[in-house]
Amino acid sequence: VFVEVKTRTEGGWTRPAAAVDQRKRGLLGQAAKEYLRRLGNPET
Template sequence: MKTSRGESLTPAEVGRLGERVAKAWIRAQGAKVLACNFRAPGGGEVDIVARQGALLLFVEVKTRTREGFGRPLDAVNRDKRRLIRRGANEWLRLLGRRDFPWRYDVLEILLTDGERPRVNSVENVSLEES
């Protein structure tokens, strides 16, 4: 992925761009973005916390600039799942209740020069230890 000046984006820039695409996609689906890059004390993180009707979404965003290196979902390994679980549990703790529906999703973002970003939503991802 290149900038308008023809320079390659850094991995951090690719990630930020992917998260901007993800937020726009989530909003286009009728959901409300509640928080971005939520960090829990003592470890734990969630890229995007959103609400779609009564459903709370904890969304991990994985962005790639080319195919062929495996599916972005595959990068959500055991350690990453643990961080997402901790972040989501802290969010629920701060709300003071867990009696409403929620789920974990992964948004796979593919950014290719000259093309519209592609988004694949993987809903209700299991974050259990494997």
């Protein structure tokens, strides 16, 4: 499981999913693949 942890300085509230757009999902996917590659591609 890969997660992004962040704080918000603005007073407004929004759904967490609204902060993860298509570009960010792609970057998280790339990071996950690289992490698994460095581990020697264990079974997932």
